[in-house]
Amino acid sequence: MSFGPVTAVDRLNLSVEKGEIFGLVGPDGSGKTTIMRLFSGILRPTSGEAWVLGHAITQEAEPLKDKIGYMAQRFALYGDLTVMENIHFYADLYSVSKKERIPRIERLLAFSNLTPFQDRLAQNLSGGMKQKLGLTCALVHTPEILFLDEPTNGVDPVSRRDFWRILYDLLREGVTIFVSTAYLDEAERCHRIGLMHQGRLLSLGSPREVKSWMKGDLWEVRCEKRMKAVAMLKNLSGVKGAGIFGDKIHVLLEDGDRAKKEMERTLKESGFEILSLRKIPPTLEDVFIATIPGQKE
Amino acid sequence: MIKKEVNHWAVQIEDLVKNFGAFTAVDRVSLQVKKGEIFGFLGPNGAGKSTTIRMLCGILAPTSGRGLVGGFDIYRETEKIKQNIGYMSQKFSLYEDLTVEENIDFYSGIYCLPREIRTDRKEWALRMAGLQERRTSLTNTLAGGWKQRLALGCAILHEPSILFLDEPTSGVDPLSRRRFWTLIYEMAGRGITIFVTTHYMDEAEYCDRLALIYRGKIIALGTPAELKKEYMPEAVWELETEYLVESLSLLKEQVGAIHESPLREVAVFGNTLHLVAPKGADLGTSLPSLLAGKGIPIRRLEQIDPSLEDVFVSLVEEKDRERL
Numbered sequence: 160m161s162f163g164p165v166t167a168v169d170r171l172n173l174s175v176e177k178g179e180i181f182g183l184v185g186p187d188g189s190g191k192t193t194i195m196r197l198f199s200g201i202l203r204p205t206s207g208e209a210w211v212l213g214h215a216i217t218q219e220a221e222p223l224k225d226k227i228g229y230m231a232q233r234f235a236l237y238g239d240l241t242v243m244e245n246i247h248f249y250a251d252l253y254s255v256s257k258k259e260r261i262p263r264i265e266r267l268l269a270f271s272n273l274t275p276f277q278d279r280l281a282q283n284l285s286g287g288m289k290q291k292l293g294l295t296c297a298l299v300h301t302p303e304i305l306f307l308d309e310p311t312n313g314v315d316p317v318s319r320r321d322f323w324r325i326l327y328d329l330l331r332e333g334v335t336i337f338v339s340t341a342y343l344d345e346a347e348r349c350h351r352i353g354l355m356h357q358g359r360l361l362s363l364g365s366p367r368e369v370k371s372w373m374k375g376d377l378w379e380v381r382c383e384k385r386m387k388a389v390a391m392l393k394n395l396s397g398v399k400g401a402g403i404f405g406d407k408i409h410v411l412l413e414d415g416d417r418a419k420k421e422m423e424r425t426l427k428e429s430g431f432e433i434l435s436l437r438k439i440p441p442t443l444e445d446v447f448i449a450t451i452p453g454q455k456e
Numbered sequence: 457m458i459k460k461e462v463n464h465w466a467v468q469i470e471d472l473v474k475n476f477g478a479f480t481a482v483d484r485v486s487l488q489v490k491k492g493e494i495f496g497f498l499g500p501n502g503a504g505k506s507t508t509i510r511m512l513c514g515i516l517a518p519t520s521g522r523g524l525v526g527g528f529d530i531y532r533e534t535e536k537i538k539q540n541i542g543y544m545s546q547k548f549s550l551y552e553d554l555t556v557e558e559n560i561d562f563y564s565g566i567y568c569l570p571r572e573i574r575t576d577r578k579e580w581a582l583r584m585a586g587l588q589e590r591r592t593s594l595t596n597t598l599a600g601g602w603k604q605r606l607a608l609g610c611a612i613l614h615e616p617s618i619l620f621l622d623e624p625t626s627g628v629d630p631l632s633r634r635r636f637w638t639l640i641y642e643m644a645g646r647g648i649t650i651f652v653t654t655h656y657m658d659e660a661e662y663c664d665r666l667a668l669i670y671r672g673k674i675i676a677l678g679t680p681a682e683l684k685k686e687y688m689p690e691a692v693w694e695l696e697t698e699y700l701v702e703s704l705s706l707l708k709e710q711v712g713a714i715h716e717s718p719l720r721e722v723a724v725f726g727n728t729l730h731l732v733a734p735k736g737a738d739l740g741t742s743l744p745s746l747l748a749g750k751g752i753p754i755r756r757l758e759q760i761d762p763s764l765e766d767v768f769v770s771l772v773e774e775k776d777r778e779r780l
Contacts, residue, residue: 347726405661
C-alpha cells in the first residue's frame with residue numbers, strides 16, 4: 160500500500176485463523192492502521208490481494224461490510240446522544256431489524272456492564288466506558304470478525320482489564336479478533352502476533368515462538384541507581400542491549416558464561432551493589448526492543 | 457500546617473477540595489512533593505488527576521484547602537506559579553501547521569524569554585529532543601514520539617523548577633516511551649521536580665514516590681516498593697497454562713461463587729493468569745485438582761510479589777466493594 164512515495168505497507172503476507180485473537184504490534188507509523196483499513200475494505204491496496212472471510216477485499220467490499228466490525232482509533236460516537244441512542248444509530252446503519260436488535264442490544268449492554276448507563280450522554284462517559292460503548296456499537300450487527308485499532312489507548316489499568324475480559328468472552332462465542340496495540344502485555348494475551356516495522360512484518364508467530372527466536376541470554380539485575388548502571392552496561396563488550404524494566408534492569412548478553420562474568424565484575428568494580436541476578440525468559444517488550452532496528456521512527 | 461519558609465518542598469497541599477456543583481472532583485487531598493523528586497500521580501480516568509494538576513498550576517481556583525507550589529500560594533500567586541512551572545498535557549499544545557522551530561519560537565515569546573538567550577535555549581531544546589535535523593519540518597509530519605519530545609522541549613524553554621506532565625506518553629510506542637523517560641531522569645538529575653500522571657504501570661515503577669487517587673481521594677501514598685508491600689490487602693498467585701481461555705472462564709465462575717472459594721479475582725496478565733485470594737489461603741492444593749478435574753493441566757502455580765497493576769486494581773476494587 161503506497162501513499163505517494165511512501166510505502167506504508169510493504170508486501171505483507173499473513174493469515175489469521177477463525178476464532179483466534181491476532182495482535183498487530185509495532186511502533187507509531189509502522190503501518191498498523193493502514194492494514195486495519197485495508198482489511199476492513201476502507202482502503203484499496205496499491206497491489207496484492209487479501210481475502211477476509213473468503214471475500215476478496217478489492218472486489219467484494221460490500222458483502223464483507225455486514226460481516227465485519229471495525230473500531231477505529233477515534234471511534235465516532237455522538238457525544239450529544241445517549242448510550243442507547245448511539246447503539247441504535249449503529250444498528251440503523253447496519254440495517255439490523257427492530258425485532259433482532261432488542262435482545263441483541265440487551266445482551267451487549269449486560270456484556271459490557273453499560274446497562275446502568277444506557278441513558279447517559281456519550282460525552283459524559285469516562286474514557287474506559289467510551290471504549291466499551293464503541294465496542295458495543297461495532298458488535299451490534301453480530302460480525303464474524305472484529306478489527307480493533309489500538310482500542311485501549313489511554314485507558315486506565317482497571318478499564319483495560321475489563322475490556323480484555325470482554326474480548327475473551329467474545330472469543331468463546333467464536334468471533335475472530337484482529338487487534339493492534341502499543342501495549343506489549345496485551346500482545347502477550349493474543350494467540351498469535353505480527354511484529355511490524357516500517358511497513359514490513361518482521362516476525363510472525365505465537366508470543367511463545369516469537370520470544371524463542373530472540374538470540375542471546377537475558378539477565379535480570381536488581382541494583383541501585385538503575386539509570387547509571389544501564390548507561391555503563393550499554394558500552395560493555397558482550398552486552399547486546401540494556402534497559403530499565405520497572406524496578407529492575409534487563410541485560411541482553413551474548414551466549415555463554417564469559418559475558419555474564421564480565422558484567423558482574425564491571426558492576427561490582429564500578430560500585431553498583433547487585434541485589435539480585437537471574438537469567439529470565441524474555442518478555443515481548445525485550446523482543447520488541449531487540450528486534451526494531453535503531454531509534455528511527 | 458504549611459509553612460512558607462520551609463523550602464525543600466516543591467509542592468505542598470493540605471485538604472485541597474474542588475467541587476463542581478454537587479460533584480466533588482477532589483476531596484481533601486493532602487500531599488507533599490520533595491524538590492528534585494519524580495512524583496507519580498496515578499488513578500483511573502475521571503478520578504480527579506487532571507483537576508488536581510490544574511489547581512496546582514494556578515489554572516483552576518480550589519473550592520477550599522491550602523497549597524504552595526514552588527513556594528507560591530495557589531490562590532494568590534498564580535502568575536508567579538506559571539512563571540516557575542512547565543506543563544505538558546496528553547494533547548500536546550503544538551501548532552500543527554507551524555514548523556518545529558516556529559513552535560519553539562512561539563513558546564519563547566509566550567514565556568517572554570529575553571532575546572539574547574532565545575537562540576541558546578532553542579538549540580538546547582532541539583538537541584534534547586533530537587530534532588536538529590527536522591527543525592524546518594512541519595509539526596504535523598512528525599511521528600508521535602517526536603511530537604512528544606518537541607512538546608517537552610517547549611514546556612521547559614523557560615527553565616522551570618517544577619514540571620507537570622499529564623499523561624505525556626499516552627498512545628506512544630514502547631521505544632519512544634523509553635527514550636522519553638531517559639529525558640525525564642536527566643531533568644530530575646538536574647534538580648527539576650517532576651509531577652507526572654500515567655496509565656502505564658511500568659512507568660509508575662520509575663517514580664520515586666506515588667500517590668493513587670480514586671473518586672477524588674488519595675487511597676495510597678508511598679514508594680513503589682512500599683505500595684506493593686503495605687497496600688496489597690491480598691495475595692497474588694500466578695498460573696501458567698497452555699489453556700488460558702479455558703482456565704479463565706472456569707476460574708471466573710469460582711469468583712464470588714456461593715460455595716466457599718477463596719478466589720477474589722482472576723485476570724489475564726501477559727501470557728499468565730493472576731489470581732487474587734486472601735493472604736494465607738493455599739491455592740496450591742485446591743486449584744490444580746479443580747482444573748485437573750476439567751482436564752486442564754497447569755504448567756506452574758505459585759504465589760508471587762504483586763505488580764503495581766495488581767495493587768492498583770485491588771485497591772480500586774476494594775473501594776468499590778466498600779461503596780456497595
